[in-house]
Every structure is written in structure tokens, then in C-alpha cells.
Amino acid sequence: MPPGLFHDGRLMTDIGVSDPAIAGNSAPPVKAGSMRLPTHWLGIAPFVIFSLMFLILPTAYLILGAFQNEAGEFTLENLAALSQPSIVAAYWISIKVSLASSLIGAFAGLAIAIAIVRGGLPNWIRSATLTFSGVASNFAGVPLAFAFLATLGRLGLATVLLNTVFGINIYAYGFNILSFWGLTLTYVYFQIPLMVVIIVPAIDGLKKEWGEAAATLGATQAQYWRMVVIPVIWPSFLGTVILLFANAFGAIATAYALTGSSLNIVPILLYAQIRGDVLHNAHLGYAIAFGMIFITGLANIFYIWFRTRSERWLK
């Protein structure tokens, strides 16, 4: 994820404050001589070994594998094979679901965050919403799928009530919980609260005085939002959208429990490939994994590029 994304949450409050613990030009007295380097590095050796062995190397292994054939020679054939229609379709629907759920989640989450922070609602609503968001953002996976089946499945409460009370049979209108919109609607259940949890501190960081200063300078509420609020929140917002996108793009449990393998998204395709080599080509599996990292990585690179380009005021 974007480095510093988590900082965005407390970004406003930290502006202009340099962290004394990391400013670090007054290094503590160290034992002189040859002992110095080893002790320094020993402290993070477990972390370095762990992250190399269980995070970086396994990923690198797959990436390399994506560019090799069975004989271990360099090839682009695996990547080329990604272009077969079923795989392209899988990527496409994954991107669509991730994009739709992250954008809907982001805007709805932002709206809720603004409502509870700036909307003049009673204080308990704010704390209740934040607590609930903490829970709901972690309520993903298989149980979430069950909940939505019980709600919007063919026998779900919402489906039945809409049909009996309002006479609207959503399935007759083409809705299906096992479809793009069904999955998107389900993902939004953890996307919105995640947005709320991350963006509320950023909105809290908007100082009341900024709005008042803008007002005394003649700005309308709309001008203040356009010239100050949106530019200030934008980096946190965009960073969170990227996080939501990656969050949805890699998710499998919810979709698998919801749709089995009837909705062909990339993680489910990869899952099937790992379990049973359904593509009959081990290295094509590597290529699919590489493609997933490539897409989430690309999103992040875009974010970093954007941020360094346009947000010089962030330090």
C-alpha cells in the first residue's frame, strides 16, 4: 500500500510537527568501534529475515516464474497466454467489481464521515458509527457472504419483503446476488466502514479556523470546499481508494462463499488453478499472480506519482 497511507489519518494534526524520535540527529551514545555496526543491524535482523523469507522471496519467486517456461528459460509466453478470453474476462470483472466497490465505498464512506464529523449530529452517533465501522470493516469473508445471502438471496429477508410488501421482485428485474452488482453490493459492506475508519481522522484534522478564516476572507462554503477542503483531503482520500481497490481485488473468501465458482473473478480463477491446475500450465498460474500484483502495484505507483507531483505541501 502507499507508504505513508496510514499517516494520512493523522496527517492534518501532524503538519508542521517533526517527530523528535525520528529527527534523530542527536543519536544516543553508542559503544564505539567495531561493535557498532553488528549491534545496530541485529535489532532488525528477525524482521529482515522474516519479511525476506515469507513475503518478498515468495512473491519474487512467482514473478520470476511468470517469465520462465517449464525448462526455466526466459519467456513472455505465460504473459501472452493471459490474453485468452476466459482470463481476460476474469481480470475485467475483477477490476470492475474492485473499482465499483472501492468508488462507491469511498464516496459513501466519505459522506458518512462528513455527516458524523461535521454534520452537527449528536456526539453518540459519531462514536457509535466509529465503533461499528471498526467491526464492519473487519467483518469480511465467508460470514459476510452468508449475511448477504440471507438478505438478498432468493429467500432473503429483503428480497421477500420487497416482493410481498411492495410487489417488487428484484430477481424479475434481473438482480442476482451471484452477479457483478450482487458482489459489489456485498463488498461495499466492508469498503464503506474501512473508508470511514481511515478518513474520519483526516476530516477531524480540518481545523475549524480554516473555514472561519476563509469566511472572513469572503469565501462561500462552496469556495472554501473547492480551494481548501478538497485539496487537503484529496491525498488521504485517493490513498484510501487505492487501498479499498487492492482490498477488493485480492479478496476471495466472500466471493467464493457467495457465488461458488459461478462468478469468474481472478482470485477465484487463481484459487482453482492452485488447487487443481485447471489451466494445465503451472507457469500460467504464476502469470496470473503476477498480473494481480501488477495491477495493485500499478495503482500504488500511480498514487505515489500523483502524490509527489501535486502535494508538495505534505513534505
Add this chain to the structure above:
Amino acid sequence: MSDTFLSIQNVRKSFGAVTVVDDFNLDIERGEFVSFLGPSGCGKTTVLRMVAGFEDPTEGKIVVAGKDITRLKPNQRNVGMVFQAYALFPNLTVAQNVGFGLKIAGMARADADKRVAEMLELIKLPLAQFGDRYPYQLSGGQQQRVALARALAPKPKLLLLDEPLSALDAKVRVSLRDEIRMIQRELGITTIFVTHDQEEALSISDRIAVMYGGKAEQVGTPFEIYNRPATKFVANFVGTLNVLEGTVSDAATGKVRVDAQEIGLKGKLNGSKSGETISLALRPEAITLGPRPGHDASLTGEIHDVQFLGSVIRVRVGVGGSRVSLDTFNNPSSPPPQAGEKTTISFASNDVLVLH
């Protein structure tokens, strides 16, 4: 007053059952610098915020240049405001911050640029060097100067300063204080300055409104506020004050007994009866060690302690059960008095404030 520019009339502000400002009246002349001085919670900031338009008065009205602005929105009032926490927009450069109001007003780009350069010159942060910096790259004092320039750039009718110096460290506070006053004189802008720091208010203002409990206790020049405090609160809040308990022994001749010693306060007792207990208040600088021409009252006591403060020596003298602080100038050729010495203090009976 002939040239009243801002008139705050019978203003009251209640939040629910709590009245924060009660029947506040003040006329401010064009170009005048008025401070609202008081402890936190006295309502001074609320009055300022009502002038700015952030709070609606529950009752009363606010008139600027003959026009009732009580119901105008903040962005229609054309006031400039500086906040304690600087409140610069973090996403804009120094030049963009200063130019914010001009851009809102739709000023032509070239004119706006010129005005920004002018304002930055005024606060001694030249455009070429500071214009492209972001707020986080400035010190607190620099940020506050930029905030001042931002507030002044659109040529507001009123300048409102809400504790603008409180977040700064002591040295910067004094220098920026002087700078604010200089700029204010130069532009001749009518200014309200809210502070809880009496030294700040005394040094910078044309007039001070000392506030307590939502009311103006006294409005006057710094000289009047300091030397002729109208109420016990003002006397205590502004400056250091020595308070001696005394008993009126003879109201007719103005004799007052303090710790078995008697002093004459003719004409100061206005209406106190014999036998009544009163408080006598004295500024440290009104008292001297030993006699001095014009000092018609004296008391004896024992020096309790001596603080050497550089140019001034603060001596505390025990008189009966009370302690009296007084300041004497340092004299390089004679050593300061010693604790434990017996001494006489004197003062002019005219300088005594009798607090009932």
C-alpha cells in the same frame, strides 16, 4: 463620540441557559486599537466572534460605519481575522494564502500579485524568498505574520485579532506585538485585539475593555485601567497589587489603622464609617523604601525577602500579617537591602486605592 466606526450595542449572547455575554456596549473610533482583556471564559472571544459573524447575538446589534451588520454572514462583512493557531491553509503557499481573499474578490491577477508582494513586504517576508514556501516551512512567528498579511490583503474594514500571540514564545511575542501595532498605525485600520495577557493589552492598545463574567468591567486607556481601576476585579487582574487590610479609626479625619500603625487617607474613604474594615491597594512602584518627597504616609516593617531582577530589585516587606511588594531600581554603587532588616516604607496617600 464623533467618529464612531464600530458600535456594539446592548449585545447579549446566551447558549441555552448560560449567558456568556450580558449587555455589552462599546463604541470604537475609526483607526482605534482596542483590546478585550479578561480571564478565559469572560466572554471576550464571544464578542469578537459576534463581530466577525460566527455567533449570532441573542439580543442587541452591531453597527459598522453606520450600517447594521448584525445579521450579515461572515463572508459578507469584510473583516480580517487572525487566529491563535495561525489557521493558514496548509495546501497553499505563502503567496497563495495572502492572495486568497483577493482571488475570492475576483481581483485581476496582476493587481492581486502586486498587492500580495506589497503585503509580504509589509510583514518583512519578501515574496522572492518566502512566496513559494508552504506554511509547514515557516516558524510560528512567520506563520502568524503571513496570517496577518492574509487578513489585511483584501483591505478589510475591521481587523480582529483573537489571541494572535498566545501560541508563540516570549521573544517572538514581544517583537510581533510591536510589529502588529506598527502595521496597524500605518494602515490606520480599526482593530480589536483579544488577549488574556495584561502586559500585552497595556503595551499595545489605545483603549482596553476589561471583561469579567460577560460584562465590560471597565473601558479606558491603559493609563486609566492601570492607575484608576474602577472595580476590585480590574485592580486585581491588571498588574501586581499589594492589598493591606485596615480599619477606619476616624472617618472624619481620614485616619485608618493598619497593624497598630495609623495613616491618614483624607478624601479617599468616600463614605466609609468609623470601625469599618477596608482594603487598601497599592502598586509596587507606588511604594518606596524610606521616605521620599510627596509621600505622606509611611509604615514600618521587616524585609522578608529580596529578589534581584536585573535593573529592578523586588523587595517584599512584612507589615503585620501582610506582605507588601515594592520595586526599587538597582543601584550599582549601593548593595541591595538584606532580608531581616527593619525598614520603613512610604507612599502617597493619593495613590492608595480603597477597595470596598
Add this chain to the structure above:
Amino acid sequence: MKTGRFWAWVTFILGAAYFFIPLIATVEFSMRMRRGAYSFDAYAIVLGDPRFQATFGYSVVAAVFTIILGVLIVVPTAYWIRLRLPHLRPIVEFITLLPLVIPAIVIVFGYIRMYGSNSPLPFLASNTGTNALLVIGYATLALPYMYRAVDTGLRTIDVKTLTEAAQILGAGWTTIIGKVILPNVLIAVLSGAFLTFAIVLGEFTMASLLNRPAFGPYLQNIGANRAYEPAALAIIAFVITWGCMSVIQVLSRFAPKSSNRPN
């Protein structure tokens, strides 16, 4: 301002509806098992299922080991980075955030290929090895949250000054970490731990691909074969998640409130 508040209420109520309807529907559905009357039969069946008990127990144990492993890796690292290697901080932070970019399924795929029975490090050759690999994988998933929680905890206590103060008083490294630093970040560590617990308990992808008898795959299996039990399980899972988050919130009230922080 009046219209602002109106729209705030509208937003809040719409949001609340979206979030509560599925919960209500799930509760309702879970109680429909007995024909014609609401009952807790589904819950009784689920809780009485020996496989539920076995898989739930397995996942709890896995979560505990994950937390221990995570603490052992994260606490010394975060401490050391703050104290001695502040210039490496951006790199370490970047690495800790990687699991949010690299999907879990990709990480576990890498494990399967790298640590198979024929590899130099054959984790997957034995049951214990595979269990260990699952815990390691979970620790990786929890890394961003754990590191963030501990680092925030360290930030509020001014590690450097505390360490120097302890050194001046003659404390050795074990004393410093065990008696000075750890107690001060204990709350942060516990918060991270409970978050980890919530994430790990129902985790499906890694457990399923490593063929572990964990709670996540059990849930999926029930979902594919039963009607009302899944709804009951969803409610149970929600309650557990809620419990973990409540503990974190209660804990945060006891966290040191940065009394001596210079900034």
C-alpha cells in the same frame, strides 16, 4: 447550517439502513429453521457440531501463535527503528504495508511453490511444518496492523528518552525492553493482538489452500451444504468480531496519554 444537519441525518440514516438490514435479515433467517416459529435451533446445531468445536479451537490456537510470532517480530523492530535506525523507517514501513498490496492468495501461492516437500525448506512435508507455515502466513497478513499499532504506541511514549533514562539508571537491554518499553506499549500490543485475532479467526484463503482444518474453510463448507446454519454462523462471527473490537476500544482507554511527549 440547518440544511446541512438535515442532509447529515439523511446520510446517516441511509448508511445505518444499509448496515443494519443485512444484520437483521441474517438474524431473522438464522431463526427460521423450525417451520412456523422462530427458534435458536440453527445455533444449537452449529454450536453442538464437533467439527465446529474442532475447527474453531484450531483457529483460536493458530491466532494465539500468530499473535506471539507477530509480537516477537514487530516489537523489537519498531523499537529499534525508533531508537537506532530512524533512516530505515520508510523502508520498514513500506515492507510492513506490502501485505495490503500483495493479495493473500498470491503470498500463499508463493509459499506452496517455495516450501513444497521437495524444496530445501520443506515446510509442507509435515503437518507441523504446514501448521507453522499457516501461522507465518497469518503473521504476514497481520503485519501492517501489528506494526502500525505498536509504532503508534511507541510514538506516544518517547522511546529515546525512556531508554536513555533507564540506561543512566544502569539498566541492561533485557530490563529496558521487558520492564520499561513493553509495559508502556502493552496496550498497543494488545490492541494489535485483538485485531489480529479478528482477522485470523475466520480466514479462509490461506487455511484452505494449505489444507488446514481451520474455522474459515469449515464456514465455507457449511455454507455450501446447509441452509440456516450459515446465517447462525455469520451472526456468531459478527459477535466475535464485535467482541474483539470492543476489547480494543476498552483497552485504548488505558493507553498512556503521551504525557511527556515533546511534540
